[in-house]
Amino acid sequence: MVSVMAGSLQVYATQETQQALDKARQEANETRQAIGENKDALDALNDTKSDLSEQWSNLNSQLSGITSNLAELSAKINDKQGEISAKQEEISQTEKELEEAVQTQEEQYAAMKKRIQFLYERGNRFYLEILLHSGSYGDLLNKSSYIKQLNDYDTKTLEKYKETAKEIQQHKQALEQEQEALEKQQDELEDLRSEANNKAGQVTGLLTQTAGSLNSANAQISSAQDAVDALQDQLDSQNATVSALEKQLAEERRLQELSNASVWRNLSDISFADQDRYLLANLIYCEAGGEPYEGQVAVGAVVLNRVKSGAFPGTVSEVIYQRWQFEPAMTGRLALALSENRATDSCYQAADAAMAGQTTVGDCLFFRTPIPQIEPKYRIGGHIFY
Known part of the structure; x- marks a missing residue:
């Protein structure tokens, strides 16, 4: 395949390359604009992510404070429950003491009641017995005083209880x-x-929602960054295409100037060496061995057009081995094919046709695999010719 993307000696090739260059530059500018827009969107997404991160941090702080407050409240509730339990225990003890006091009061009251009942039932007879059984007046006074003290004691004790x-x-x-x-x-x-x-619960819900928004923002940022990276790769490729087309256009203009000063030779003016047929057939095999016969003839015609043009070397061998022109000659594939004579009958037939002056691509001097930037004069199989 022709590796230097120069143009034809005809004016149309230079015009087409200029158009392809203009188109490539326009596409590169559009890609730069798209990169700028995507970067703006990426910046906006990063701002959103920053806001969400701050919101998430604030909510986390709130939740931490609430959790701490809950712990304090739980501790206070536990303490309060302890106080209530202690108070209930104290009340139970007090109730027990109250029951004992009431029981003692009731027993005292019952004893006092019996003594009063006894005095009431015995009446004067009780006092007469005291008088009769008293050994002296003093003894009587003592017994009377004892009865009075007993009554007073009962009364005071009852009141105390x-x-x-x-x-x-x-x-x-x-x-x-x-x-x-x-x-x-x-x-x-x-x-x-x-x-x-x-x-x-509310803050946790907001945290979950914010985390979801953060994840979504991260996914969008990742997608946007991938888009920017893809566009940058595309721009790099487009810049490389622009650079290649600029070189191609410069070469085409150089060849155009050379063409203007050159005269194409007739096929009858060309002398073929003994090995030209063998060399051309194997080049055709390397460049178009899998192409239709018409495409094989086209590759041979390009070589012969160069020999005739005056802008390239004047022999088949010199044209094929010209530096940076045919890829198989540069990489060694042609040498391998020549060593094994891999050219098919169809390739030899195409070489004979081209050397006889037949062409399926007019006076085209270049061919390659298709690219969007070049509108070819001919398209045969997997190659374009211009």
Whole structure:
């Protein structure tokens, strides 16, 4: 295949290459614009990601604070429950003391009641017995005093028990009020914990939503970056095409100037060496061995057109081995084919046709595989000719 992308000696090739260069430059500019737009979108996505990251961080801080508050509330609730339990234990002990005091009061009252009943039932007879059994007046006074003291004791003891029971009852009521206050405080703490749990649930939901948005933003950023990278690769390729077309155009113009000063030779003016047929057939094999016969003749015609043009060397061998022209000659594929004479009958037939002056591509001097930037004069099989 011809490796230097120069143009034909005809004016149309230079014009086509200029058009291809203009088109390639336009496509490169469009790609640059697309890269700029994608980078703007990428910047916007990164800004969105930054905002979401800040929002996620703030929500995380809120959740951390709520979690800490919940821990404190739970500790206070546990402490309050301990206080309530202690207060309940104290109330139980007080109730027990109250029961004992009431029982003692009732027993004292029952004993006193029996003594009063005894005195009431015996009446004057009891006092007469005391008088009759008293050894002296002093003994009588002592016994009378004892009875009075006993009555006074019963009265005071009963009053004391009543007062004790009253104090215990008041203490119990105070304890119950304290318990009620503690339970109220516990309820308030439970309400605060419930509110904190609800808030934690809301913040957790927002965190999940924000994390989802972050993941989506990251995916979009990755996709946008891939698009930018792909466009950059495309631009690099387009720049390489532009550079190649610029070189090609410069070469075509050089060849155009050379063409203007040159005169194409007739086929009858060309002398073929003994090995030209063998060399040309194997080049055709390397460049177009899998192409249709028409394409094989076209490759041979390009070589002969160059020999005739005056802008290239004047022999088949010199044209084929000219530096940077035919890829098989540069890479060694042609040498291998020549060493094994791989050219087919069809390749030899095409070489004979080209050397006899036949052409399927007019006076084209170049061929290659198709590229979008070049509009060829001929397209045969997998090659374009211009």
